[in-house]
Amino acid sequence: MALTVEQVLDLPAMLGSALLAGKNGTNRIVETATVLDAPDAVRWLRGRELVLTSTYPLLQLRHDLDKFVHDLVDHGASGLGLKLNRYMKSVPQEMIDCANALDFPILVVPENAAWVEIITPVMSSFFETRTPRVAQPESLGGRFGQIMLPDISLEQLLAELSKLMSNPIVVISPMDGLSLSAPHKSEADIQAALTLLEEDGWKSECLDPANELHRRSGRGTSVVFSPYERANGMIGNLVVVEKTRQLTGAELEDLVYAKMLISLKIRQNRTDQSVIFERQNEFVLSLTDRSIGSQNVSALTARYAAIGKRLHPRYVCIIIAFQDVDTDHFRALSSALRVHFTKSDGPITGVINNEHVVVMVPEDDDEICRPDALTEQINTQMRKIGAHAAIWSAGVSQITAVNHFYRAYEQAKQALDHGRSANGVGVHLYDETGFYRLFSRSSMQPDVQRFVHEWLGTLIEHDQKHKVNLLETFRTFLDCDTNYRETARTLNIHHNTVRYRIGLVVSMTHKKALQPKLRLHYHLALKLLPLVS
Numbered sequence: 001m002a003l004t005v006e007q008v009l010d011l012p013a014m015l016g017s018a019l020l021a022g023k024n025g026t027n028r029i030v031e032t033a034t035v036l037d038a039p040d041a042v043r044w045l046r047g048r049e050l051v052l053t054s055t056y057p058l059l060q061l062r063h064d065l066d067k068f069v070h071d072l073v074d075h076g077a078s079g080l081g082l083k084l085n086r087y088m089k090s091v092p093q094e095m096i097d098c099a100n101a102l103d104f105p106i107l108v109v110p111e112n113a114a115w116v117e118i119i120t121p122v123m124s125s126f127f128e129t130r131t132p133r134v135a136q137p138e139s140l141g142g143r144f145g146q147i148m149l150p151d152i153s154l155e156q157l158l159a160e161l162s163k164l165m166s167n168p169i170v171v172i173s174p175m176d177g178l179s180l181s182a183p184h185k186s187e188a189d190i191q192a193a194l195t196l197l198e199e200d201g202w203k204s205e206c207l208d209p210a211n212e213l214h215r216r217s218g219r220g221t222s223v224v225f226s227p228y229e230r231a232n233g234m235i236g237n238l239v240v241v242e243k244t245r246q247l248t249g250a251e252l253e254d255l256v257y258a259k260m261l262i263s264l265k266i267r268q269n270r271t272d273q274s275v276i277f278e279r280q281n282e283f284v285l286s287l288t289d290r291s292i293g294s295q296n297v298s299a300l301t302a303r304y305a306a307i308g309k310r311l312h313p314r315y316v317c318i319i320i321a322f323q324d325v326d327t328d329h330f331r332a333l334s335s336a337l338r339v340h341f342t343k344s345d346g347p348i349t350g351v352i353n354n355e356h357v358v359v360m361v362p363e364d365d366d367e368i369c370r371p372d373a374l375t376e377q378i379n380t381q382m383r384k385i386g387a388h389a390a391i392w393s394a395g396v397s398q399i400t401a402v403n404h405f406y407r408a409y410e411q412a413k414q415a416l417d418h419g420r421s422a423n424g425v426g427v428h429l430y431d432e433t434g435f436y437r438l439f440s441r442s443s444m445q446p447d448v449q450r451f452v453h454e455w456l457g458t459l460i461e462h463d464q465k466h467k468v469n470l471l472e473t474f475r476t477f478l479d480c481d482t483n484y485r486e487t488a489r490t491l492n493i494h495h496n497t498v499r500y501r502i503g504l505v506v507s508m509t510h511k512k513a514l515q516p517k518l519r520l521h522y523h524l525a526l527k528l529l530p531l532v533s
Contacts, residue, residue: 002125005105008079014110016110021097021104022079030050030079033052034049035053035278036053036278037351040354048077052119055082055086056281059087065092065095079104080107152265154266159184161182161255167244169182174386175229175331175332177334178269190384192223193239197225202217211259221243228259281350283350284349285352288358314400315408317358318394319359320394321394322356323393337378346362358409392425394428397409416428452525453532459471462508482514
């Protein structure tokens with residue numbers, strides 16, 4: 001049977017623990033455990049979870065910790081485990097009083113206890129109570145009946161299920177930033193599944209109302225899908241792409257069992273991921289703090305080494321922000337990117353103020369640091385979780401020593417802000433913002449506006465009146481060293497069209513636009529134009 005909070009206190013890893021509050025609630029059932037990686041992560045609890053934290057995320061809630069306890073109770077948490085001394089030295093009395101009033105257990109976890117030493121027995125107990133016994137030797141249940149679920153990877157589960165169904169299998173979990181398929185690297189199958197799940201109008205039928213099994217057909221294929229979880233408006237689906245043949249009735253029964261196994265495994269993966277996210281968030285938040293000293297960097301390096309990782313001497317900071325997304329959607333998008341970037345050993349990720357994703361990239365990682373590579377990686381990951389319509393921008397810093405990473409963070413933030421105001425979406429480099437940083441100061445705005453209108457006022461009025469964009473053609477023409485054919489290739493228009501437009505520009509500027517001595521003034525005015533408009 002599942003553990004209670006009282007039984008969690010008896011685990012070997014909890015030797016030396018203490019119950020601070022909520023003694024009357026120690027009979028609460030603990031089905032799973034999760035590590036709190038951000039102050040607002042409470043909203044994504046599923047219920048009956050033991051919430052664990054180093055208390056670093058709670059520093060931002062220092063004056064609202066009683067409300068934090070109320071939020072935990074409202075979201076069905078079983079208890080709260082705290083590691084004290086590193087960040088919070090003690091628990092405020094109002095937090096203890098609130099927990100006692102709500103019969104909500106607060107535990108002090110030994111500082112040297114690894115989260116996994118608590119999480120693993122909790123998850124194992126939960127698996128034992130939830131995993132049914134299936135008698136059929138050739139069924140999915142028969143394949144896994146003798147194996148402990150915590151020891152099987154999600155990829156192994158999908159591979160076995162794909163063999164059993166003789167069709168590709170896809171798991172899509174936006175709330176975890178997850179999209180996996182078997183056979184491995186089956187991008188076409190993921191896209192086929194996403195298309196049929198997202199688009200309306202395809203032929204649909206309900207195969208099993210009780211277990212929510214559905215079939216949808218179109219684009220020369222069909223999929224059988226079933227939601228294994230719903231949370232915060234997002235749906236996780238298990239999908240069989242009927243590529244070779246349609247599923248039989250017996251296989252549909254196996255699919256119901258497989259859905260349960262996959263749901264449990266994803267719950268375990270989510271818990272494991274929360275441990276990684278919490279540790280990485282700690283590093284990112286600490287290193288972006290201007291007050292950090294070399295001694296603290298040394299301590300962070302030692303703690304990172306304790307989990308088999310190493311801090312590199314120099315990093316590039318990348319900040320990724322999304323446009324017009326609510327909190328739940330941001331959580332899904334940020335999780336997708338964090339899962340993606342933490343697949344390799346080098347990058348470290350974090351989320352700051354629930355607004356943007358921060359990625360620390362070692363200086364020699366060209367696969368991420370190059371703007372084109374970064375753009376492709378983000379777009380690919382967004383497509384995988386069905387969020388290809390998400391609008392995002394990124395700022396990229398210069399290479400900076402790790403003990404001065406706060407400077408890299410400030411640079412990336414400036415690149416993001418200036419880049420979005422000047423050029424809109426996309427990847428913006430700090431190295432390209434020096435010009436804008438110089439002229440964007442509020443004290444210079446009157447002079448900047450006057451200069452731009454002196455040199456471009458006639459063209460601006462023409463474009464507004466005639467709904468055309470001579471300015472863009474002129475800007476590209478100057479960027480291409482006044483080469484008509486190169487401008488035409490860049491803008492993907494005929495070179496005669498370029499000659500006509502530049503002729504208009506020359507006419508409206510009284511032939512000054514092509515004078516070598518004045519060309520710099522026009523180039524500068526065009527560069528400053530985004531700051532004015």
